[in-house]
Amino acid sequence: MTDHLLEVRNLSVDFHTAGGTVHAVRNVSWHLDKGETLAILGESGSGKSVSASAIMDLIDIPPGEIVSGEILFNGENLFAMTQDQRREINGRRIAMIFQDPLSHLNPVYTVGFQIAEAMTTHGISKDEARRTTLDLMKRVGIPNAEEKIDAYPHQFSGGQRQRLMIAMALAVKPDILIADEPTTALDVTVQAQILALLEDLQRETGMGLLLITHDLGVVAEVADRVVVMNAGEIVESGSAAQVYRQPVHPYTKTLIAAVPGTGAMAEPLATGIKPILEVNHVSKHYGAFVALEDASLTVLPGETVAIVGESGSGKSTLAKTLLRLEEATGGEALYKGRDLLTMPRRELFDIRREVQMIFQDPTQSLNPRMSVFQIIAEAFAIHPGILPKPQWRGRVRELLEHVGLNATHMDRYPHQFSGGQRQRIAIARALALEPKLIICDEAVSALDVSIQAQVIHLLEQLQRDFGLSYLFIAHDLPLVRDFAHRVVVMQGGRIVEQGPVAQIFDAPQQDYTRNLMAASLHPDPEIQAERRAARQQAQEEYA
Amino acid sequence: MALAETDTPKMTKSTHPALTMGRMLWRDKFAFFSALFLILMVLCALCGPTFLEDIATKQNLRGRNAPPFDFSKAWVYWLGGDALGRPLLARIIVAAQNTLFVATGAVICSLTIGTTLGMIAGYSRKVTSQIIMRLADVIMAFPSLLLAVIVLYMLPPSVGNLIVVLTITRIPVYLRTARAEVLEVRGRMFVQAATVMGASTPRIVFRHILPVILPTLVTIATLDFALVVLVESSLSFLGIGIQPPEITWGLMVSQGRPYLTSAWWLSFWPGLVIILTTLSLNLLSNWMRTALDPVQRWRLEIARKKQ
Structure with missing residues (x-):
């Protein structure tokens, strides 16, 4: 019936919550072939991870409900299988790695034990599992694998932990590897290494790679095909180059236009x-x-x-x-x-x-128990000289308008806003002190x-x-x-x-800066291909 | 996020704060009836002794251990009579005053003192923090009953002294919790943001840290309430707490103990009142935690579809 390794057909998933039913994904269809890399691209809340969760049987039912659709793995419908059959597929045939490797490694077991566990649960003898574990750790580039096999997760760096997760996923030689934002928590140079490792491993084993990401640069670096999701629906799909060069859907167009790193650089003052x-x-x-x-x-x-x-x-x-x-x-x-x-x-x-500061995470930098008005007006309460109390509300309204919000937002609480709006509130708070x-x-x-x-x-x-x-x-x-x-x-x-921005980006003097520039990903697949070639050449020269 | 956005229109149409609170209380039926029960208990405590003092202390040796549910007698005997034939219902109502006064006093004092010291320990420099924490360790390490015995041996057993003793023994619970919470909350980014704005230490502590840690402490306090009632009864049992003819619920439980096999109602009714009071406090504090948390409040504001 089908030649695809994995195919998702017309999948719709709802979540029933106290606030009403949320349609997490609607009518989503895509497929993945052997040896191919498919990227699902989307922003937070777009439903990009939901289909992967459905494949791995990670959706809690209830509140989740699979309304329609089927997932075919080698032509067999996963939803028609028993729990035992699905467990046999999960981990053994389809493996998954996550964004934050630390929270997915158990801190009280050695990494060697955890990687071997994936094999022993699927019926491989202990000695053989340990031997394979050692090979895998060497293969994913862990130095001193013989010693490190008995180390605990906290003794590794973030990049190494992600390598260990990959080793764990590959332990049972899966047909498909699902990577959910595998490099989001990592530095750019480490990100480049992990992506290169994934590509090498894919070439060796011929597995299908499903990459879930929000980063166009990552898509440009590794993906063959890309599926763009927005608000639970697929808005566009095609080859990575085609989607970047000729986006059809307005959402894709704005997304690509929003990607930084392509505009003009500022002149020095x-x-x-x-x-x-x-x-x-x-x-x-x-x-x-x-x-x-x-x-x-x-x-x-x-x-x-x-x-x-x-x-x-x-x-x-x-x-x-x-x-x-x-x-x-x-x-x-x-x-x-x-x-x-x-x-x-x-x-x-x-x-x-x-001198004011705007923090990284607006979710944490705004007190959840204070209303927007209280948060911004706190500046006036702390520095009594700025403004007499009767004028506070007026000034807060003005500040909110400066940052693109309005007066109706004043008596709401931070959790009622989206991430971007929260950061605007944080900016308004900083501006309150002029x-x-x-x-x-x-x-x-x-x-x-x-x-x-x-x-x-x-x-x-x-x-x-x-x-x-x-x-x-x-x-x-x-x-x-x-x-x-x-x-x-x-x-x-x-x-x-x-130095001035143009000098640093166009003519970096130091090796470290050059490495950093080379590791950063460009959203254009063609430019990214050139960069990768240059990087590989540099590596070979270095070796 | 979209979830919370859809709730907002309902939130903005609020009228008077007290009315909104009342409406939210009505939404949570358990909390509503808990509040009613507690109000009833407080009324008993305030008016009970004035009207029922004589009836509650009058002996009636023909009605010794009279069984409950004998509706042919006067209403005060409906829950039965105690070993001296005194009506249980009247005694429970009269005892509410002493019990609630001691327990509420001890819980509020230990909550206030413990939280204050805990916040100082959590927010101040190492030395101060160390001194406070070691002090708490000493109190915790010392058996609380022994401490009570020593103190009440030296001081005359009165309601005031009982509150002092119970307060001292319960302080470390709040102190340690408050300190641990402060250490966690002070590292949060909104506290740093306030510091950067130039907020003074009292402002950071009272405006930013206290509201975050208070719900936890209030929850502990309601659980502690039952414990304090029982500790008070064991002190009375040892002869150093409230003494007969004064009565408390805890004292009634221990007075009924010898008759458990023959007249269960002597201990059962006061015990039930202790349980109901604590349960009501718990349910109400649970509701309060939700109602005071802007992130959770919508649960009480949206109309209940289920149930």
Whole structure:
């Protein structure tokens, strides 16, 4: 009847909740062949993970309900099978890896035991399982596999844990590997390695790879075909290049247009202006651990300075030190000529008005028990000099309008807003104090691409209107490329390179910067193919 | 997200806050009847002794251990009579005053003191925190009954002193919980955001941390209520708590103990009232936790389709 390895036909899944029935996916159909990589692309809430959950029998029924459709694996309908038959397929024939490997590895067992367990439960002897485990760990690139086989999950880095998850999934030689956002939690250089590993393994074993992602760059890097989902429906499907080059559906068009890293780069601001912030040789040590060493940079009025680097590079430590959330070990940070790091509390209180921060995750940075009005007006309550109480509501309304919300939102609570709206509230709160400098710590990285573009646009507009300066901390290079005037690259607590955005992106001087640039993914499959070729060439030369 | 958005119109049409609260209470039938029961108990405590004191203490040796449900007698005897023929129903109503006063006093005092110290321990520097925590350890390590015996041996047994003793022994529970919660909440990003805005320590503690940790502590307090009632009865049993002819529910339970095999109702009725009071407090605090949490409140605001 069918030649496809896996086929989903007209699948509809509903979730019955207290607030009513949610149609998670409607009439979704796609297929996956042997040796092929299919990407399901979508933003949060688009239902991109639901069909994978249905395949793996991970949907809780109730509240979930499979309303219609069938899933054919080798021509057999999974929904018609018994629980035992499905268990036999899950794990053995179809394996899955997840976004956050730490929460899917049991912390109290050694990794060797956990990988071998996948095999022993499917009837392979213990000795053989251990031998295979060792081979697998070597194959996925774990150094010193002989020693590490008896180590516990916390002793591995994030990238290594994802490699271990892959090893676990491959232990029983599945026909299909489902990867749900496998690289979202990882640094760009590690992401590139994991994707390369997945591709190598696929070539060796001929398995079908189903990749669920929100990142067009990942799609461009590995996918043969792509299915674009929005609000529970498939809006477009086709080859990766075709969908990127000639998107038909309006949603796909806006999605592709929103992807950063393709616009014009900003010109550096004229020199000779007095900097608003001058950071000189700041360092922060935690005991013997050096989190930040000899960091120096300047920010001009109306300028956006981006700090990029991988996790552990010290970029967030720098932000926290500047805001005195952490006390610096040494150095100075002159804000309008006054040192932020040694300033007495009294003076610091006044400076708090002028230097504000926007945090990474708006879900956590807004107090869930305060209404939007209370959250924003808190600025006026803390700094009594700004505004007399009767005018608070009016001013909050004005601020909400500045950030694209309106007065009706004032008495609602944070959980009633979407992620992008919450970040707008956080921005309104920062603006309430009329700051001159805003430190954005990964301010948009928790948001979907299209929302990200809107928030960045808002920040740009506010910069034009109020002459704000931004210290923009990010790990997402394409975003920085579009937004920043100048870029500071950090690694291991030190600044390795800084300069105007065009110089950093077009003519990076340091090896580390070049590696970082090479590892970042471009949404265009053709450009990405060229980059990959260049990267492989570089690797071969290096070897 | 779409879920919560659809609920919002219902939320905005609220009128007076008290009316909204009342409506939400009516939605949760269990909590509603719990509230009614508690109001009844409070009324008993306030008015009971004035009207029933004489009846409750008058002996009637012909009615010793009179069985319950004998409707031919006066209504105060419907739940039976105790070992001296005193009407149980009247005694329960009169005892409500002492019981509720001691238990409420002890729970509120230990909740307030424990939470305050716990928040100080959680938010302050190491030394202060260490001192407070070791103090809590000492209280916890010391058998609470022994402590009570020592204190009440030196002080005359009165309602006030009983509250003091019970408060001291229950403080560590709130202290440790409050401290642990504060340590977790103070690391959250909205606390950092407030710091960055220049918020003072009292503001962060009372505006941002306290509302988050309070529901947990109130839940513990309602559970603790029953415990305090029983501890108070065991102190009375040892002869250092409330003494007859004063009465409390706990004392009634222990007075009925020798007759358990022959006249179960002596211990059963006061025991039942203790259980019902605690259960009502629990249900009500459960409702309150939902009603005061903006994220959960919609559960009480949308019309119940099921049930």
